[in-house]
Amino acid sequence: MTAGVLVIGDEILSGRTKDKNIGYITEYLTNIGIDVREARVIPDDEGRIVGAVNEMRLAYSYLLTTGGIGPTHDDITADCVAKAFGVGISENDEALAMLASRFPQSELTEARRRMARIPHGALLIDNPVSKAPGIEIDNVFVMAGVPSIMQAMLDSVAKRLRTGTKLHVITIETRIREGEIASPLRKIQGNYSDVSIGSYPYYSDDGFGANVVCRGLDPSRVEAAGADIIEALTPLGFVKRVPAE
Amino acid sequence: MTAGVLVIGDEILSGRTKDKNIGYITEYLTNIGIDVREARVIPDDEGRIVGAVNEMRLAYSYLLTTGGIGPTHDDITADCVAKAFGVGISENDEALAMLASRFPQSELTEARRRMARIPHGALLIDNPVSKAPGIEIDNVFVMAGVPSIMQAMLDSVAKRLRTGTKLHVITIETRIREGEIASPLRKIQGNYSDVSIGSYPYYSDDGFGANVVCRGLDPSRVEAAGADIIEALTPLGFVKRVPAE
Numbered sequence: 001m002t003a004g005v006l007v008i009g010d011e012i013l014s015g016r017t018k019d020k021n022i023g024y025i026t027e028y029l030t031n032i033g034i035d036v037r038e039a040r041v042i043p044d045d046e047g048r049i050v051g052a053v054n055e056m057r058l059a060y061s062y063l064l065t066t067g068g069i070g071p072t073h074d075d076i077t078a079d080c081v082a083k084a085f086g087v088g089i090s091e092n093d094e095a096l097a098m099l100a101s102r103f104p105q106s107e108l109t110e111a112r113r114r115m116a117r118i119p120h121g122a123l124l125i126d127n128p129v130s131k132a133p134g135i136e137i138d139n140v141f142v143m144a145g146v147p148s149i150m151q152a153m154l155d156s157v158a159k160r161l162r163t164g165t166k167l168h169v170i171t172i173e174t175r176i177r178e179g180e181i182a183s184p185l186r187k188i189q190g191n192y193s194d195v196s197i198g199s200y201p202y203y204s205d206d207g208f209g210a211n212v213v214c215r216g217l218d219p220s221r222v223e224a225a226g227a228d229i230i231e232a233l234t235p236l237g238f239v240k241r242v243p244a245e
Numbered sequence: 246m247t248a249g250v251l252v253i254g255d256e257i258l259s260g261r262t263k264d265k266n267i268g269y270i271t272e273y274l275t276n277i278g279i280d281v282r283e284a285r286v287i288p289d290d291e292g293r294i295v296g297a298v299n300e301m302r303l304a305y306s307y308l309l310t311t312g313g314i315g316p317t318h319d320d321i322t323a324d325c326v327a328k329a330f331g332v333g334i335s336e337n338d339e340a341l342a343m344l345a346s347r348f349p350q351s352e353l354t355e356a357r358r359r360m361a362r363i364p365h366g367a368l369l370i371d372n373p374v375s376k377a378p379g380i381e382i383d384n385v386f387v388m389a390g391v392p393s394i395m396q397a398m399l400d401s402v403a404k405r406l407r408t409g410t411k412l413h414v415i416t417i418e419t420r421i422r423e424g425e426i427a428s429p430l431r432k433i434q435g436n437y438s439d440v441s442i443g444s445y446p447y448y449s450d451d452g453f454g455a456n457v458v459c460r461g462l463d464p465s466r467v468e469a470a471g472a473d474i475i476e477a478l479t480p481l482g483f484v485k486r487v488p489a490e
């Protein structure tokens with residue numbers, strides 16, 4: 001199972017708002033065995049949204065989007081998703097009832113009612129925080145951009161996803177410079193084509209180092225690769241397996 | 246002037262490492278008048294890197310990449326960029342001299358020497374932190390993924406960019422729910438086609454609210470739109486213009 005993440009919003013591309021959704025969604029999906037293959041940030045522009053939704057929903061098992069489903073004029077994601085699927089969009093009774101549970105009739109302005117416009121054929125995603133629902137249509141899940149709301153929606157979305165086989169992952173912390181572990185790692189990677197070995201350098205006030213991560217479907221192969229790495233790197237400096245979370 | 250940002254690395258898509266580069270680069274480029282139109286995160290995969298580099302370098306004035314230029318087997322960005330441009334790649338004397346300024350000959354391992362492999366015809370980007378240079382080729386700037394190193398490289402890159410006309414931006418903080426400001430904002434947006442008016446809801450323990458941002462090339466038009474917004478929203482609740490940074 002694979003997924004793409006599409007973050008929609010001018011405010012992210014201007015740097016005014018720092019995205020927190022990509023990191024949260026990728027970690028969440030990885031933990032339930034879904035392999036995120038791409039994340040993309042695009043502006044609030046109809047052509048760009050329609051194009052990216054159609055490209056990414058065909059490329060991956062699932063597409064999750066964030067942003068652009070509020071009440072203002074720049075919230076155009078629902079309309080663009082309808083356009084991408086070639087379906088109509090109109091006010092949905094169930095969505096309106098959700099909004100009515102929060103807003104008394106006098107506060108259910110025309111702008112707020114826009115949040116009840118749902119592409120035809122779509123299902124709703126519950127929003128326990130602010131009520132305005134997300135949208136599920138085919139393999140596309142449209143969520144809010146505000147992180148606390150998106151996170152609540154993602155819990156509902158996750159129940160509807162078919163999850164993959166969870167990857168077995170081990171992390172090995174080293175305080176050895178990446179240039180010194182590169183050669184032994186390359187050799188070990190050659191022996192384990194079914195294990196993905198990544199090296200992630202860090203640089204802090206304490207100096208340089210690199211963490212090594214092994215990932216694979218077969219836990220025994222991942223463990224064997226990890227043992228080989230620890231054996232090969234221990235003579236070079238500090239090496240410690242990080243306990244699984 | 247437009248730009249795309251390409252973040253390369255499995256560790257970002259697995260959620261293991263939280264990207265900090267997109268937010269930093271987009272804010273930086275916006276502040277020097279370059280409009281970032283897209284950010285994309287892709288895995289350490291040759292086909293994907295070559296494809297994204299070619300697609301994005303043609304779509305935007307500049308493409309900035311981060312990640313994948315270290316010494317290990319999964320650092321394939323330099324090779325992929327060479328492939329994208331259809332040029333060769335080999336060890337570069339100037340890059341090797343930079344590495345030699347940090348590593349004594351005995352520590353200049355084969356793996357570290359890989360970081361001196363530079364696509365033919367490319368220029369180097371200085372790396373004051375860990376010496377291994379970044380790469381400039383045509384309109385593509387290849388930088389490190391470690392944020393402190395990327396940030397140092399970006400200061401060098403920025404001097405080489407032709408910057409656009411800086412946008413005039415004003416921010417108006419409100420403690421009014423987005424559903425209540427949507428209708429007046431829509432009306433004002435209709436009067437200012439040359440000003441982009443964005444509304445960014447927030448949700449915190451203190452309650453709901455929305456900040457309004459106006460952007461445009463003509464400062465007097467942006468100021469006029471801002472004044473109209475403040476006048477229209479003040480009867481609805483707390484409204485305050487945020488001082489420019």
